[in-house]
Amino acid sequence: xxxxxxxxxxxxxxxxxxxxxxxxxxxxxxxxxxxxxxxxxxxxxxxxxxxxxxxxxxxxxxxxxxxxxxxxxxxxxxxxxxxxxxxxxxxxxxxxxxxxxxxxxxxxxxxxxxxxxxxxxxxxx
Amino acid sequence: xxxxxxxxxxxxxxxxxxxxxxxxxxxxxxxxxxxxxxxxxxxxxxxxxxxxxxxxxxxxxxxxxxxxxxxxxxxxxxxxxxxxxxxxxxxxxxxxxxxxxxxxxxxxxxxxxxxxxxxxxxxxx
DNA sequence: TAACTGTATCATCTAGATTAGTACAGTTGT
DNA sequence: ACAACTGTACTAATCTAGATGATACAGTTA
Numbered sequence: 001x002x003x004x005x006x007x008x009x010x011x012x013x014x015x016x017x018x019x020x021x022x023x024x025x026x027x028x029x030x031x032x033x034x035x036x037x038x039x040x041x042x043x044x045x046x047x048x049x050x051x052x053x054x055x056x057x058x059x060x061x062x063x064x065x066x067x068x069x070x071x072x073x074x075x076x077x078x079x080x081x082x083x084x085x086x087x088x089x090x091x092x093x094x095x096x097x098x099x100x101x102x103x104x105x106x107x108x109x110x111x112x113x114x115x116x117x118x119x120x121x122x123x124x125x
Numbered sequence: 126x127x128x129x130x131x132x133x134x135x136x137x138x139x140x141x142x143x144x145x146x147x148x149x150x151x152x153x154x155x156x157x158x159x160x161x162x163x164x165x166x167x168x169x170x171x172x173x174x175x176x177x178x179x180x181x182x183x184x185x186x187x188x189x190x191x192x193x194x195x196x197x198x199x200x201x202x203x204x205x206x207x208x209x210x211x212x213x214x215x216x217x218x219x220x221x222x223x224x225x226x227x228x229x230x231x232x233x234x235x236x237x238x239x240x241x242x243x244x245x246x247x248x249x250x
Numbered sequence: 251t252a253a254c255t256g257t258a259t260c261a262t263c264t265a266g267a268t269t270a271g272t273a274c275a276g277t278t279g280t
Numbered sequence: 281a282c283a284a285c286t287g288t289a290c291t292a293a294t295c296t297a298g299a300t301g302a303t304a305c306a307g308t309t310a
Contacts, residue, residue, distance in 0.1 A: 011297080011298060011299085012298080012299075013298085013299090021228065022227045022228065025227075025228055025229040026227075026229070037254075037255065037256085038255080038256065038257090039254090039255085047299080047300085048299060048300045048301070049300095049301095050299075050300070050301085051298085051299060051300080053256080053257075053258090054298095054299095056256080057257090067255095067256060067257090068255085068256075068307095068308090069255070069256040069257060069306075069307065069308090070254085070255045070256060070257095070306070070307035070308045070309085071255060071256080071307085071308060071309090072254095072255060072256080072308095073255090073256075085228070085229075086228075086229065086230070088228075089225055089228040089229065089230050090225075090230065090234070090238060092221070092224070092225070093221055093222075093224075093225040093230065093235060093238055094238055094242060096217070096218055096221030096222075097218075097221075097238060097239050097242050098242060099217070099218075100214055100215075100217070100218040100221075101242070102147045102150075102151070103146065103147065103150055103210070103211075103213075103214040104150040104151070104210075104211065104214065105211070105214050105215065105218065107239055107240070107243050109215070110218060110239050111236055111239060113215060113218055113219055113222060114222050114232055114235050114236060115232070117219060117222050117223060117226070118232050136266080136267060136268090137267080137268075138267080138268090162285075162286065162287085163286080163287065163288090164285090164286085172268080172269090173268060173269050173270075174269095174270095175268075175269075175270085176267080176268065176269085178287080178288075178289090179267095181287085182288095192286095192287060192288090193276095193277090193286085193287075194275075194276065194277090194286070194287045194288060195275070195276035195277045195278090195285085195286045195287060195288090196276080196277060196278090196286060196287080197277095197285095197286060197287080198286090198287075
């Protein structure tokens with residue numbers, strides 16, 4: 001279900017949170033769909049259940065999922081999180097833009113980088 | 126000289142490295158200009174000299190400065206680091222773009238965010 | 251009843267960051 | 281020559297976040 005390779009750098013619980021966020025935003029998981037159990041994910045990724053628990057707690061705090069004790073965790077309704085998560089994404093991207101400008105890149109160059117990424121992803125090479 | 130407020134999140138030595146990188150790239154520090162002594166910066170920012178030492182070592186490894194024992198540390202020639210640092214910046218920004226796209230933002234939105242930042246910074250309000 | 255669920259709490263371990271202290275060799279200015 | 285400075289190196293101690301391990305509880309599901 002959650003195929004992913006854990007990399008160094010960011011904490012595990014953040015990487016997992018990022019991955020599940022993507023699945024929900026991309027529509028690969030839909031409203032009220034049940035997420036794997038905490039212990040299940042922990043087993044698949046060979047990490048500690050406590051680490052997964054932290055991820056689920058964060059996702060719930062951001063409105064992406066809701067958890068019912070003794071039942072399970074489920075994808076929340078899109079209206080519950082969409083604006084908030086989009087705001088988070090835009091703010092994070094804005095920060096990256098400001099940093100890039102400080103480091104001497106021009107607005108034109110940033111636009112070009114975006115377009116290049118778009119093109120490369122569709123050309124599949 | 127290095128007015129900056131240390132924030133949580135990133136390590137101190139990285140924040141300082143980031144700050145000095147900006148000063149050099151923006152031309153606020155020019156070729157062969159002497160940087161403050163390790164102990165001097167440590168005093169100003171109320172941090173440990175070892176922390177500053179680590180920052181200087183990283184800056185030298187990236188080609189932004191050169192250090193002469195018993196003399197001081199100086200801003201390197203622009204040709205020594207420009208391509209490398211620009212590459213770093215572009216790669217970091219590319220990563221931010223990919224992440225934003227994964228999180229559902231469109232290329233059009235990303236372009237708009239860039240333009241908004243450019244406009245707001247020049248309008249000063 | 252047995253197996254599962256989210257949740258909570260405890261202790262432990264580790265790596266990274268930071269501080270602290272000291273030392274050395276070379277320079278700079280007086 | 282001298283004192284004050286420079287980058288550099290090293291060791292040790294401390295602190296914190298991240299992650300693990302283990303256990304427990306109350307509620308559900310089949």
